[in-house]
Amino acid sequence: MPRIIITAGPTSEPVDQVRRLTNFSTGSLGTQLAEAFTRSGHEVVLLRSLASTAPMPSGLNQVIPFETTDELANALQNQASLGAAAVCHAAAVSDFKPGGVFLSQSDGQLEELVEGKISSQLGNLMMKLIPCPKILPCLRDWFPESLLIGWKYEVEGDSQSLLTKVRHQLQHGRTNLCVLNGPALGKGFEVHGNGGLAPVKLDDHQALCEYLLSQVGTWKARPSYNGSHE
Numbered sequence: 001m002p003r004i005i006i007t008a009g010p011t012s013e014p015v016d017q018v019r020r021l022t023n024f025s026t027g028s029l030g031t032q033l034a035e036a037f038t039r040s041g042h043e044v045v046l047l048r049s050l051a052s053t054a055p056m057p058s059g060l061n062q063v064i065p066f067e068t069t070d071e072l073a074n075a076l077q078n079q080a081s082l083g084a085a086a087v088c089h090a091a092a093v094s095d096f097k098p099g100g101v102f103l104s105q106s107d108g109q110l111e112e113l114v115e116g117k118i119s120s121q122l123g124n125l126m127m128k129l130i131p132c133p134k135i136l137p138c139l140r141d142w143f144p145e146s147l148l149i150g151w152k153y154e155v156e157g158d159s160q161s162l163l164t165k166v167r168h169q170l171q172h173g174r175t176n177l178c179v180l181n182g183p184a185l186g187k188g189f190e191v192h193g194n195g196g197l198a199p200v201k202l203d204d205h206q207a208l209c210e211y212l213l214s215q216v217g218t219w220k221a222r223p224s225y226n227g228s229h230e
Helices: 028-040 071-081 135-141 159-172 205-219
Strands: 003-008 012-014 020-022 043-049 062-065 084-089 096-104 110-113 126-131 147-153 177-181 190-194 199-200
Touching: 003 028, 003 071, 020 096, 028 043, 028 205, 043 071, 062 071, 071 135, 084 135, 084 205, 126 177, 135 147, 147 159, 147 205, 159 177, 159 190, 177 205, 190 205, 199 205
Parallel strands: 003 043, 003 084, 043 062, 084 147, 147 177
Antiparallel strands: 012 020, 096 110, 096 126, 177 190, 190 199
């Protein structure tokens, strides 16, 4: 029974013990993918954010919770030794995490605040943002023979700039497929692949699930990754 790993929902990075920095994501797409692959007979491992608001999937035996980017990365690494026919990395991973919250002093110096719950009575504060480690480029090392599917959600840009971003992800993320969606694309999804695979436009979640199922079915016959998807 082919094993599929799917990530879903947003990562959340702590600002203090109460507040979080996160992405807007319900986890619904990853959840629907997990249910579709389960119905088709695959063994599905769903790594699902605790911040997901979509209903919990039905019929799954392996749902692993995560909160931060580091927790998601560790969960994926823990799955690597068992292998997977495909990894669908649909989680909305935060690009940044807090690197400290600061209060400006009268002399212009910044005082870092370390309270468990930073008081709103302090007035205007400054938060330092530092980049989160990228998970996608690590997946090829962790899952060298898997079909790797990444996501690219974009809110602005023309068709050429979107294509440039997709190609960058395919090359530097070493993925086989990139699912493009978001306001910049408009309705539906567009799936791009390595090796000259023509882009495929899909109208909704159901069509995307069916297409990815077909791609995983084809991939089982040729698991070795060579940098192309032909």
